[in-house]
Amino acid sequence: MTAQFRNILLISAASVALVSACGRDEESSAVNTSSTATQEANSEQAKPDAGQTAKINQWFEAQFEADVARSPMTQTFLGRKTNYDKWDNVTEEFEQESFELQMAALKEMRETFSLESLDPSAQLSYRLFEYEAEQEQRNQPFDDHWYVFSNFRGPHSSAPAFLINQHRVDDVEEAEAYIARLEGMKEYLAQNQKNAEAQFERGIYPPKWAYAKMIETSRNIISGAPYDDSEKPSTLFADFNKKIDGLDIEDEQKQALKSRAEQAMINSVKPAYEALIDMFQTQAAQVNNDDGAWKLPDGEAYYANRLEVMTTTNMTAKEVHDLGLSEIDRIHGEMNEIKEQVGFDGTLQEFFVYMREDPDGKFTYPNTEQGRADYLAKATEIIDVMRGRLDELFYTKPKADLVVKKVEPFREKSAGKAFYQRPAPDGSRPGIYYANLYNTANMPIYQMEALAYHEGIPGHHMQLAIMQELENVPSFRRFGGFTAYTEGWGLYSEYIPKEMGFYDDPYSDFGRLAMELWRAARLVVDTGIHDKKWTREEAINYLMENTPNPEGDVVMAIERYIAMPGQATAYKIGMNKILELRRRAEAALGDDFDVRAFHDVVLKDGALPLAILEEQVDAWIAASTAN
Incomplete structure (x- = not known):
């Protein structure tokens, strides 16, 4: 199974948000995303050839279908009933064969098609296909390092x-x-x-x-x-x-x-x-x-590879760690302002303890079946209200429905706090926002808004459903994913409602900041565990001291980061890039800036490595300025 279809299985299975367990690039691209373009630069400029563009798009579909045919489980995720009685072949021999097929396809594409003969959309598809194959080549030495079974997934x-x-x-x-x-x-x-x-x-x-x-x-x-x-x-x-x-x-x-x-x-x-x-x-x-990953064979190189894959950047562990420390300081400052606003007399850390222990019982639903039902009903209401105001943010909206469900009892003790599962492409299955309500104390009310926006609307459901519904785009782009882009959009989507007047309760706004703080702290603890050799207990203590999250939430999170090296770093890095690009567009366009048009540019091509997303936004800014 190629990396592309491993992505479909992981994202669809929604460990998350999981989902997303493979991703790719930011400030400086981790790979040369236009290596073939460099090769072509020595030849004469060619005009786009409609025939070549049609031919390569047909070729992309043939490659997609060939991969899907090798994965009965992917067929089911896609809503197909073929091979409905079978599981995937996951033997090492089959995986090696899949890798060799992917490398052969890359070679065939380069030998058959000229990048400069394609229209812009097909050029982007070419570069993304090349990007993923080259990434898989770099992953190959560590192909067996991702735990088959762990406490968090398997x-x-x-x-x-x-x-x-x-x-x-x-x-x-x-x-x-x-x-x-x-x-x-x-x-x-x-x-x-x-x-x-x-x-x-x-x-x-x-x-x-x-x-x-x-x-x-x-x-x-x-x-x-x-x-x-x-x-x-x-x-x-x-x-x-x-x-x-x-x-x-x-x-x-x-x-x-x-x-x-x-x-x-x-x-x-x-x-x-x-x-x-x-x-x-x-x-x-x-x-x-x-x-930490440091204990594994070639552990240092493996962790560097995971950071590259998950963030789609070449940021070092030290750079990621230092960024986390800087973001934590900034967010702590904004939280102090809210602490003063609500009249809490004490330090920020004492305010964290107050929010965590909830002595007045106003921040959590009862840990009962009725309490869980009330949580699900409120989360649905939050999403429905936002759904009614999407015209303020987007020209393009998803057709697929979204429902809110609690995580099933058999896996709720080991599953994450919340995650999203994509809808079936044919509309037979809605998108699902899963909330883990095993212990409602780990799902405080003041974080409900931000969590619902992230997993539902305008977050993962908005981005992933729109991506699946894109027209005239090869299927491998509609069903793939890059963690930094997808989770960066999810975290950015927690921020957008603030501009719209949501989070009017200061505690709910504190919850928004707590969620952003959580992602900033991930940069510190993930690199701490896997690069600096922190123990599980040291990482837990760091989150307990620097975030207001409940202890159960903290423990489960650290155990997740241990099981999935690097994955947790993608969120904040992705969000920062999207915000950076938006501010660049606002500065360049001034009064002509339209947030709906910006969001369409970010979403119109599906998930992208961050460096390529930056190219697309810069091209839109240039075109808009010229007009």
């Missing part, structure tokens, strides 16, 4: 989430495909287990404390009927039964399908997870609690 949690959230059952054939996937889960998880065992032999494994969380998640999957005598159905059995009960078929046929699913769970799912648990226990007995 097939042990993503496989059941995939069946629950992606595998629709609209008829008997699709129910049988679900059963086939249950039967195939043993082999799919075994392939992943083999990869993890090979990683372990090479000295690549998460810290000791992470194993208990992986074991707990795995046990949750095989708890309940039909795995034990419990009257409560297991997570997957409950999902399958609900989907079967929704079919318009005879009760006898429903029962037959449920019986087959039950056997598949007992004979395939249960032994697969028992094998994983055995592996986790065996490995846990042999490892220590070293947390």
Whole structure:
């Protein structure tokens, strides 16, 4: 599977926001994004050739479809029902073959098409295809360094989430495909287990404390009927039964399908997870609690690679760390102003403790089912209000719907605070903003607005749904992603409502700043853990001292950063670049600046490395100034 389609799986599975677990470039490009253009500079300038442009766009679609054909799970994410009974092949041999196919495609593109013969849109597609392939070449030495299983993500949690959230059952054939996937889960998880065992032999494994969380998640999957005598159905059995009960078929046929699913769970799912648990226990007995990427083979080079991929820049760990410290100082200053505004008598750190401990009980919903329902209802209301004012910000708006859901119980202890899942391209599945309400104390009310704007509207749903709906753009651009761009837009989207008069409650505005502070602090703790050899506890203490977030939120975040080196640095770096470009446009255009036009420029080409985004905005400024 190429990097492009690994991106689709990761983003769609929404670890996030996850999603987004692969990204790319900022202030100075980490790679030469126009290397071929340099090669072409020695030849005569060629006018765009409509025939060549049409030909390469057809070629891009053929490459996209060839990649999709190798990934049944991507087909399902895209709303297709082909290979609906299969899992992906994740063997090392298959991955190596996918890499070689990607390199062959890059070679073919360079030999077949001249960059300067293409129209501007096709030129951009050419450069992005080249960019991703060259990035994958640089990733190749570290291809096995990204943990197969961790406390935060992995097939042990993503496989059941995939069946629950992606595998629709609209008829008997699709129910049988679900059963086939249950039967195939043993082999799919075994392939992943083999990869993890090979990683372990090479000295690549998460810290000791992470194993208990992986074991707990795995046990949750095989708890309940039909795995034990419990009257409560297991997570997957409950999902399958609900989907079967929704079919318009005879009760006898429903029962037959449920019986087959039950056997598949007992004979395939249960032994697969028992094998994983055995592996986790065996490995846990042999490892220590070293947390950072520095402990891995060539760990320093690996972390530098992750920073390049996630931020799409060539910023060093020191530069990222220093930027974080500077941003924290600035945001602390703005928070002090709000502290004074609300009349709190004490230091900023004492104000953090007050907000965190909530002695008056006004910053959190009750940790009850009603409290969770109230949170979801309020989050939906916030999004609906913003949806009604989008004309003030955008000319282009997404067609896809958006819903708010809580994270499923089986993975809520290990999942992130909130994340977004893309809609199906055919409209059969809406975009989903997931809120983790395992403990409502970790989801304070004063952060609700900023979180809803980030994950929903005008954040991830706005950007990702619009990207999928782009016309006359190759599919690999509509379904790919660059973390710094996507998460930078999400964080920028927390800022936009401030200009519109939202965050009128000073505590809610404090929450907006707390969210931005959180992303600035990530620059410090991520580099602290993976470059400066901070321990888990040192990183936790840093966030507790410098942010108002609840302790549970802090612990879960640090454990996420440990599992995904570099990913957390993309948000603030991406936001800073978008704000920098906006201020540049405002200064150049003055009264002629139209924020709606600016947002269209940022969103019209889909996700981009930050250096290429800068080129696009500068070209728009130049054209607007000339006109």
